[in-house]
Amino acid sequence: MKRYAYYQSCINESMTREVDRSIELWQHDLGIEMVKLHESTCCGGSNLDYVSPKHFALVNARNIAAAEKMGLDLVVSCNTCLMTIRSAKKKLDESEELRSEVNEILKSEGLEYRGTSDVRHLLWVLIDDVGLDVISQKVKAPLARLRIAPFYGCHILRPSSVLGKDNPMEPTSLDLLLGALGGKTIPYDHKNRCCGFHTLLVAEEESLNVAAEALQEAMDEKADCIVTPCPLCHTVLDGYQAKALKRSGRRGSIPVYHLSEVVGLALGYTDRQLGIRRHIVT
Numbered sequence: 001m002k003r004y005a006y007y008q009s010c011i012n013e014s015m016t017r018e019v020d021r022s023i024e025l026w027q028h029d030l031g032i033e034m035v036k037l038h039e040s041t042c043c044g045g046s047n048l049d050y051v052s053p054k055h056f057a058l059v060n061a062r063n064i065a066a067a068e069k070m071g072l073d074l075v076v077s078c079n080t081c082l083m084t085i086r087s088a089k090k091k092l093d094e095s096e097e098l099r100s101e102v103n104e105i106l107k108s109e110g111l112e113y114r115g116t117s118d119v120r121h122l123l124w125v126l127i128d129d130v131g132l133d134v135i136s137q138k139v140k141a142p143l144a145r146l147r148i149a150p151f152y153g154c155h156i157l158r159p160s161s162v163l164g165k166d167n168p169m170e171p172t173s174l175d176l177l178l179g180a181l182g183g184k185t186i187p188y189d190h191k192n193r194c195c196g197f198h199t200l201l202v203a204e205e206e207s208l209n210v211a212a213e214a215l216q217e218a219m220d221e222k223a224d225c226i227v228t229p230c231p232l233c234h235t236v237l238d239g240y241q242a243k244a245l246k247r248s249g250r251r252g253s254i255p256v257y258h259l260s261e262v263v264g265l266a267l268g269y270t271d272r273q274l275g276i277r278r279h280i281v282t
Contacts, residue, residue: 001028001031001032001033002031002032002033002129003032003033003035003072004032004033004034004035004072004073004074004075004120004125005035005037005066005067005070005072005073005074005075005117006023006034006035006036006037006075006076006077007037007040007043007063007067007074007075007076007081007085008020008036008037008038008040009043009076009077009078009081009231010042011078011231011232011235012077012078012231015231015235015239016231016234016235016258016278017275017278018258018260018261018274018275018276018278018279019077019231019258019260019261020077021274021275022258022260022261022263022264022269022274022275023077023122023260025264025269025273025274026260026263026264026267026269029138029267030126030130030134030135030138030267031130031134032125032129032130034075035070035072037063037066037067037074039066040062040063040066041059041062041063042059043059043060043063043080043081043084043085043088044056044059044060044084045080045084045198046080046083046084046155046198048084049084049087049088054098054101054102056088057088057091057092057098057101057102058102058105058106060084060085060088060089060092061088061092061099061102061103061106061113062102062106062109062111062113063085064085064088064089064092064113064115064117064119065106065111065112065113065114066111067117068112068113068114068116068117069110069111072117073117073118073119073120074117074118074119074120075120075121075122075125076119076120076121076122077121077122077229077231077259077260078230078231078232079121079153079154079155079156079229079230079232079233080155080198080230080232082119082120082121082155082156082163083154083155083156083158083159083162083163084155085119086119086162086163087162089115089119090161090162092113092115093115099113099115121156121165121229122229122259122260123156123173123174123177123229123259124165124173126177126263127173127176127177132176132177132179132180133180135177135180135181135263136180136181136182138267139180139181139182139266139267140266140267140268141265141266141267141268142181142182142183142266143178143181143182143183143262143265143266144182144183144184145224146183146184146224146225147184147186147221147222147223147224148178148183148184148185148186148223148224148225148226148227148262149185149186149188149191149217149218149221149223149225149226149227149254150174150175150178150185150191150226150227150228151190151191151195151214151218151226151227151228151233151237151256152166152171152174152191152192152228152229153194153195153228153229153230153232153233154193154194154195155230156229156230157171157192168192169192170192171191171192174227174229174259177259177263178227178262181262181263181266182266183227183262183266186218186221186222186223188217188218188221188223189217190213190214190217190218193210193213193214194210195210195211195214195228195230195232195233195236195237196208196209196210196211196236197232197233197235197236198232200236200240205247207236208240208243208244208247209244209247209248211236211237211240211241211244212244212245212247212248212250213248214226214237215237215241215244215245215250215254216245216248216250218254219250219252219254223254224254224255225254225255225256225257226254226255226256226257227256227257227258227259227262228256228257228258228259229258229259231258234256234257234258237256238255238256238279238280238281239280241253241254241256241280241281242280242281253281254281255279255281255282256279256281257276257279260274261274261275261276
């Protein structure tokens with residue numbers, strides 16, 4: 001059983017609890033264990049770095065140091081947490097002065113940032129550590145009847161200097177995983193574009209226009225559903241779907257699933273077990 005320090009993101013603890021619920025169901029089926037970091041701190045999203053760079057480095061050094069204390073890599077299931085914490089790690093690894101400054105503060109908690117734990121997305125763990133062959137062998141209910149529109153979102157792809165797993169112009173990781181689960185993915189232009197979440201509170205119209213474009217294209221391509229590895233993308237594409245499509249004059253709807261949920265479905269768990277009934281569009 002391979003173990004990881006699991007970062008509990010704010011969005012999963014508040015609005016998308018079904019992500020963690022589904023991971024808890026199937027993790028041992030795939031030979032992995034996500035050990036929750038109950039003492040972790042909000043990563044600051046994509047905003048704290050602009051407001052206070054030193055606090056940005058400190059809170060995320062603390063998150064990584066907690067994983068390092070356990071001797072485990074830090075795993076996240078939110079794209080923005082991934083980009084944010086990896087950005088902080090890059091700055092810490094490149095600056096001895098910054099490391100010394102944050103470690104002086106972390107001493108009071110018995111923590112030290114050393115840079116020994118990697119920061120990874122759940123999607124990457126499934127592909128690189130569990131392996132697509134192993135996953136396909138574990139599938140009990142293949143997603144064979146589904147035409148799936150994979151929606152990667154921004155912060156698992158860009159910037160490449162921080163992330164570097166996929167080609168941001170032609171990403172393949174989510175497609176490969178969905179294929180291992182028995183699903184058929186469709187090519188469409190919006191798979192690697194923004195969902196609009198980060199402008200939702202300050203520019204709702206623009207944000208919903210962005211979401212509507214992605215939803216419309218998936219529907220036009222006759223997708224049965226959208227799958228995303230990011231709960232923030234899910235919040236917009238599912239929770240604000242009706243509002244976004246109404247603004248664009250479009251009728252209809254399309255279900256949007258979390259990555260962790262489709263893994264669970266393929267492994268034989270039910271909608272109720274996985275918490276899919278919490279969705280707005282089902």
